[in-house]
Amino acid sequence: MTQDVLAQIVSGTHPDPDGGPPLKVATRSVRVARSLAGSEGDLVAPLGLGRCLAVVSDRTTHAVLGARVERALAGLGEVVSLVLPDARPHADGETVALIREATARCDALVAVGSGTINDLCKYASAQDRKPYVVFGTAPSMNGYTSVNAAITLHGHKKSLTAHAPLGAFMDLSIMAAAPVRMIRSGLGDSLCRPTAQADWLLAHLLFDQPYRIMPFALLAPDEKPMLEETEALVSGDIEAMERLVRTLLLSGFGTAIHGNSQPASQGEHLISHYADMLGDPAWPPSFHGEQIGVTTLSMARLQAAMLDGPPPTLLPDKNSEAGFVARFGEALGKSCWTEFAQKRLDGPRADALNQRIARRWPQIRTAIAAVTHPLPLLEKALACAGAPMKPQDVSWPEPFYRTALRHAREIRNRYTFLDLAADSGRLDGLAERI
Missing domain, CATH: 3.40.50.1970 (Rossmann fold)
Structure with a gap:
């Protein structure tokens, strides 16, 4: 091997x-x-x-x-x-x-x-x-x-x-x-490569944040075959398992070499983390990767909607620390605000981004679309493995999930398509449809 x-x-x-x-x-x-x-x-x-x-x-x-x-x-x-x-x-x-x-x-x-x-x-x-x-x-x-x-x-x-x-x-x-659920979990955690890369590339193109192709180049030889053999994977095929294990190890190395989790954890992980933090402990437990499979499909839909739509016009953010405390509680609210405030758009930042978007949106959209996968490919990979695909498959009630989509961006200083949708006034509507 x-x-x-x-x-x-x-x-x-x-x-x-x-x-x-x-x-x-x-x-x-x-x-x-x-x-x-x-x-x-x-x-x-x-x-x-x-x-x-x-x-x-x-x-x-x-x-x-x-x-x-x-x-x-x-x-x-x-x-x-x-x-x-x-x-x-x-x-x-x-x-x-x-x-x-x-x-x-x-x-x-x-x-x-x-x-x-x-x-x-x-x-x-x-x-x-x-x-x-x-x-x-x-x-x-x-x-x-x-x-x-x-x-x-x-x-x-x-x-x-x-x-x-x-x-x-x-x-x-x-x-x-x-257990087959744990194998599906690894598949789900691997599925987010395109959505995580799209989010990270967005932050790079909008804010000039550091970005590398290295983490994704390491995964490229195995990714497409792995997504096409998920039925064999959950049937115990050793060669399919080796491909998944190598993918998981290489993904970890990609983040280690870069120095943080940006290459493998973006909007889809924020939604999952929000559910971990604020979901009902009485709900049946699910594995991390099972959740990521579900949230990756949501992020893929949201990213496609934003890229296919008109150039976004961003507005200054109206959130406040008091609002965060009211929403999350005293300790968690202040902790989340400390994170969120670092990426929060005020008037000058929104104006600067709008000028960049007006000049470069076609190039931004083309560059990001090039690193994504078609949604049907991601859906088929999960379906053939019998993996969770919908919020209810991981015991998340739909109203809670819609709330998670709206507010997951608030728990961390990481600018993703969740932020782009929120800052352009589209997230509430998209949360009802994706």
């Missing part, structure tokens, strides 16, 4: 599509194989993690792989087993504190799991300035090799700076045997 691109990135020999020096990451070892059984110790030993290793898992991932990893690492030194008590742990400040306390005397962390376990270990180890490695158990998200962790602090879900794993190890037989 070819891993040339991954190996080149880890070795620092992959050329930069943007013309800079060869791409470089902090991760020193990546292994994607049909089976890793019996080789776990050999994979970890060269990384020199120390004599006391904390293996962190939850009850499910401990049974799937964690116990096996613990046995394999016993020959390297002392192994401290930390099995989080909740069946579905939360990536929040409280759980980070629990992990830091339980692993205080350990030299390094070994995460055994997928999104939540990886983010918790990534952030906890970064806070304690310890290395960590990860053994994946499901192809459910693209954050394995990123340098950011999605952690909820005081009710506000944030993408926090952490650090990359020194090693990322993916056993395809375990990945292919993961």
Whole structure:
């Protein structure tokens, strides 16, 4: 199974599509194989993690792989087993504190799991300035090799700076045997490449924000075939699984090389994060990537409507901190306002943007349309996998979802098509139709 691109990135020999020096990451070892059984110790030993290793898992991932990893690492030194008590742990400040306390005397962390376990270990180890490695158990998200962790602090879900794993190890037989919902979740998290790129390119063309083609060039060879073989993917096909796993790892590397999550997290993630923060905890739980599949379709529709419509005319924003506090509550409202105020359009900024749009809209529209996919391709990929496609498929009531579409842009300083639609007075109407 070819891993040339991954190996080149880890070795620092992959050329930069943007013309800079060869791409470089902090991760020193990546292994994607049909089976890793019996080789776990050999994979970890060269990384020199120390004599006391904390293996962190939850009850499910401990049974799937964690116990096996613990046995394999016993020959390297002392192994401290930390099995989080909740069946579905939360990536929040409280759980980070629990992990830091339980692993205080350990030299390094070994995460055994997928999104939540990886983010918790990534952030906890970064806070304690310890290395960590990860053994994946499901192809459910693209954050394995990123340098950011999605952690909820005081009710506000944030993408926090952490650090990359020194090693990322993916056993395809375990990945292919993961619950099908988690496989669909990984597909959903990968589906957002075109909407995230369109949003990021919009911010670049309107505000001259830094932008790179590198994260997307890494994904290009696998993306179209992956979207066309989603039925095989959820049927346990190992080659299809390898393509998805490689896509997830490369997406994480793209954000790590760039330095933040912009290449892989834009408007579609804001909608999902809004639902995580403000949805009813009593609703049946859904996986992150399942949500992203749904929100990506909404963003694709919104972006198409804005690009197909007349050049937008932007108006100064009328929001206020008091309004945010009334909408979100005291603590969360102030936290969101701090983020939102950085991108909020006042009169002079709106005037400057309108002048740029008047001069360049045809070029802006053409450039952004070129990086998107037709909506039917995205819909077919999810449909063939049996993945969620509508808000109700992930237990979001339609009225709540319409509210999320209107207000998700307010939780973060990241200018997307949600902002363009709102600032031009079109978001309320589009929220009712997309």
